[in-house]
Amino acid sequence: DTEVTQTPKHLVMGMTNKKSLKCEQHMGHRAMYWYKQKAKKPPELMFVYSYEKLSINESVPSRFSPECPNSSLLNLHLHALQPEDSALYLCASSQVPKLNTEAFFGQGTRLTVV
Amino acid sequence: DAKTTQPTSMDCAEGRAANLPCNHSTISGNEYVYWYRQIHSQGPQYIIHGLKNNETNEMASLIITEDRKSSTLILPHATLRDTAVYYCIVRAPPDSWGKLQFGAGTQVVVTP
Numbered sequence: 001d002t003e004v005t006q007t008p009k010h011l012v013m014g015m016t017n018k019k020s021l022k023c024e025q026h027m028g029h030r031a032m033y034w035y036k037q038k039a040k041k042p043p044e045l046m047f048v049y050s051y052e053k054l055s056i057n058e059s060v061p062s063r064f065s066p067e068c069p070n071s072s073l074l075n076l077h078l079h080a081l082q083p084e085d086s087a088l089y090l091c092a093s094s095q096v097p098k099l100n101t102e103a104f105f106g107q108g109t110r111l112t113v114v
Numbered sequence: 115d116a117k118t119t120q121p122t123s124m125d126c127a128e129g130r131a132a133n134l135p136c137n138h139s140t141i142s143g144n145e146y147v148y149w150y151r152q153i154h155s156q157g158p159q160y161i162i163h164g165l166k167n168n169e170t171n172e173m174a175s176l177i178i179t180e181d182r183k184s185s186t187l188i189l190p191h192a193t194l195r196d197t198a199v200y201y202c203i204v205r206a207p208p209d210s211w212g213k214l215q216f217g218a219g220t221q222v223v224v225t226p
Contacts, residue, residue: 004157033213042201042216043158056213090157092214102148103214105157 003027006091006106014114015081021109023074023091032074033103034066035090043090049074050096081113118202123221126196132189134220136202139183146205147178148214149187151198158201158216161187192224 004025013019023032031050035043048056049068063085065077074091088110094103119137126132138147148163162169162176164185169176175188189196201219 042199042219043152045213045215048213088155092157102160102163104160107157108155110155 004091004093004104004106006089006109008109009107010110010112012112012114013078013081015083017081018077018079020078021076021089021091021111023076023093023106024072025093025104026072027093027104028071029093029095029104030071031094031096032068033092033094034074034076035092035105037088037090037108039087047076078111081111083113086111086113118204118217120200120202120217120220122218123223126189126192126222126224128194128224128226129191132192132196132222132224134187134189134200134202134222135184136187137184138202138204141182141204147176147182147185148203148205149174149176150201150203150214150216151196152201152219153195153198161200163205192222194224194226196222197224198222 007022011019033048034046036046037043045058046060047066052068052071063080067075088108090108091106092103095101146163146165149161150158151161152158162171162174164176164178176185178185199219199221201216203214
């Protein structure tokens with residue numbers, strides 16, 4: 001199984017809502033990532049978890065709150081978002097700490113903030 | 115992290131080889147070159163990676179110059195399904211937990 005599963009595929013939320021994005025992998029990977037991708041732009045790294053601990057936060061606003069409850073699951077909690085936060089949110093996973101290992105990406109959650 | 119430079123776009127005829135160049139003149143000795151692609155509205159897909167030697171797998175070949183300042187991804191027989199944005203990435207050292215930083219990429223359009 002080389003799949004990273006993201007749910008939901010699409011999400012529309014109001015600026016006062018609280019929602020969560022979910023990412024799951026069963027490849028035994030111990031590094032998991034959140035990326036944000038705006039239209040016609042490359043993915044931008046948001047967070048990196050390694051062994052269920054947050055290792056990198058790329059200066060992401062606090063309205064985005066990541067959580068890694070176990071080695072297979074990664075969540076992104078959303079609260080008080082702005083319309084400019086509308087984007088494709090991608091989850092990825094990879095082995096740690098090897099250098100020459102690839103990352104596997106999910107299909108993303110298309111988020112629209114209204 | 116070493117930066118990469120790629121052409122903005124390329125066209126390729128179906129059935130022909132597609133050669134995608136990438137410049138990474140500031141690459142460090144322990145940094146690998148990775149290629150990913152992203153088909154419209156899907157997550158990025160790993161293609162291939164290499165350090166010094168040329169590499170080949172079922173999807174593509176990667177040719178890295180001897181000085182490692184540039185590389186070429188070769189799709190040997192392009193199909194319409196190869197239409198995608200192709201990203202050349204130089205991977206950060208291990209102590210950065212291997213994070214991938216994407217550049218602008220090359221939009222490849224394969225035409226019949």
